Amino acid sequence: MSRDAPGAPTSIPPGPEDSPGFLLWRTTLRWQRGITAALRPLELTHVQFVLLAAVWWLSDQAASPGELPNQRQVAAHAETDVMMTSQVLRVLELRNLLTRAGDPADARVKRLTVTDSGRRLAEEAVAVVEAADARFFAGVGDRGQLLDVLHRLADDPHSVATVPIKGSAERS
Numbered sequence: 001m002s003r004d005a006p007g008a009p010t011s012i013p014p015g016p017e018d019s020p021g022f023l024l025w026r027t028t029l030r031w032q033r034g035i036t037a038a039l040r041p042l043e044l045t046h047v048q049f050v051l052l053a054a055v056w057w058l059s060d061q062a063a064s065p066g067e068l069p070n071q072r073q074v075a076a077h078a079e080t081d082v083m084m085t086s087q088v089l090r091v092l093e094l095r096n097l098l099t100r101a102g103d104p105a106d107a108r109v110k111r112l113t114v115t116d117s118g119r120r121l122a123e124e125a126v127a128v129v130e131a132a133d134a135r136f137f138a139g140v141g142d143r144g145q146l147l148d149v150l151h152r153l154a155d156d157p158h159s160v161a162t163v164p165i166k167g168s169a170e171r172s
Contacts, residue, residue, distance in 0.1 A: 031136055038132040042125050047080070049125050051088050052114065054078045055098050056122040059113040066103070068111035097121060 016022040035046050044052070054077045058069035069077070075085040089112065092098045097118035103109035114122060140146050 034132050034136050035129060038128045039125060042121060042128065044121070044125055047084075047088055048092060049129065050078050051080070051085060052092055052097055052118060052122050053126060055089075055092075055112045056114045056119060065101075065111065066105065068101075068113050070103070070109045070111060071100075074112060092118070 032046060035049075039046060039049050042049075051074060054074050055069060058074060058077060062068045071086055071089060072082060074089070075082045078085070089098065089100065093100055096115055098112055098114045100110040100112055103111050137143070137146070
């Protein structure tokens with residue numbers, strides 16, 4: 001099959017080094033390994049960190065106990081599977097890093113908040129992850145452009161084609 005066959009959605013890159021998806025895959029794996037290593041001394045997995053930080057942030061935004069986040073809201077915020085989120089939150093609860101209290105308005109709903117030890121660990125973990133991120137992304141020239149592209153990719157995958165990248169006109 002020709003690389004430029006009529007009707008083909010895109011041309012096939014000459015090799016993986018020219019495939020944005022493959023490069024994103026490799027970059028993501030390398031970044032995840034760095035974050036995992038940074039969190040290891042805190043005895044947190046990457047997903048535990050993400051969910052603990054999500055509960056911490058969302059519960060701090062709550063104006064009243066009735067507005068504390070529930071499991072579904074945390075999963076939606078972190079874009080994680082609801083069942084996996086439930087399992088990880090149980091582990092964090094067993095470690096006394098968060099509490100799950102019944103909602104007076106709906107017995108099926110558990111409202112989440114971090115404990116004092118969970119807050120301390122979340123604060124320390126955020127600092128560790130931010131430092132790991134700073135090391136990983138230190139070579140990026142235009143941080144604002146990187147963030148813009150990442151926001152567009154994360155928030156609306158269909159708008160990717162409209163993301164302007166410096167020098168992209170020359171490559172078209």
